[in-house]
Amino acid sequence: MIVKGLSRQILLGMASVTVVAGLLVFFGTYLAFAVLFYFSPWPEDTDNWLTGFDFIILTILILIALIVAAIASIRLARRILEPLESLAISARQIKDGDLSARAIPGDHSLGETALLVEDFNAMAQRLQDMAADMTLWNATIAHELRTPLTILKGRLQGMIDGVFEPDEKSLHALVLQVDSLARLVEDLRTVTLADSGHLDLRLQSVRLKDEILRLAAVLDEELQQDGFELKLDLCDVVVRVDAMRIRQALLALVTNARRYAHRGLIEISLGVERDQVILRVTDEGPGLAPDIAASAFEPFRRGGESGSLEKGGNGLGLSVVRAIVEAHGGRVRYAPSDKGGAMFEILLGKAVS
Structure with missing residues (x-):
């Protein structure tokens, strides 16, 4: 033109x-x-x-x-x-x-x-910004990979030199580091594929309440051990989504609350408002600091002492949630909860009749 x-x-x-x-x-x-x-x-x-x-x-x-x-x-x-x-x-x-x-x-x-x-x-x-972002991504990824790799190398070298005994506890610690690497790689893969528009989704009509109940049954015991009480408020709706990806996003939100929220109630609610399916995860505080709330879903964004955002994590949890939800054509947003904590909302499409 x-x-x-x-x-x-x-x-x-x-x-x-x-x-x-x-x-x-x-x-x-x-x-x-x-x-x-x-x-x-x-x-x-x-x-x-x-x-x-x-x-x-x-x-x-x-x-x-x-x-x-x-x-x-x-x-x-x-x-x-x-x-x-x-x-x-x-x-x-x-x-x-x-x-x-x-x-x-x-x-x-x-x-x-x-x-x-x-x-x-x-x-x-835009090209300059993308190049700068890529440089930052490469440096951040290298930093995130360095810690578990250094621990793995040090522990294994210590076992070879006889400094550490290869007992069950030591091997379990190594497995945890491998799990950390696996989660980081999978999170990077999810965010990268979503940003390039190639995230594979297996869409089908899903009774979302059943999927949340199955996930809650797995998480309930661990949350109780950490001092949390899981409350569910779910309506029975059917929506066209990738069930595995939605469980992944929901698990990331619950894990974020478990890591940073005050010990107390974590509520998962599912409802329909204005013909739109909304999935919420709410905790009792302290919520996100105002200076990071606007960029909470950016990759490698971590909160400070007062925030419940990715402190000690790999900084990709909430960006994975955003990537999955946007790949479904939905939106994810943050707002302070009525109890002074964090409330994350996943807005999906219309319910399937």
């Missing part, structure tokens, strides 16, 4: 120059003859006199029109080509690795050209 608009703009500009040149010749000829007839006597041999003067005057006026048209065309071409030349130079700089290069819009009255340059600059900014 921009290319067509730019071509139309150039054609209109050149057509305008041509029309102006033609009008200049026409009206200039008329005015010139009017002046000549006013100041000069009318000759007897009108036909010969007009033929000679016609040629001279028309030649002069055409030369003037050509000069005016050439100047106007050069100025118009310069206004159009300057931002395009800047665009080409910036594109070559980006190709060579300089992602900070930006084109100059030039004259904003040339709407399509300025829009093309602005779109290019927006694309360049």
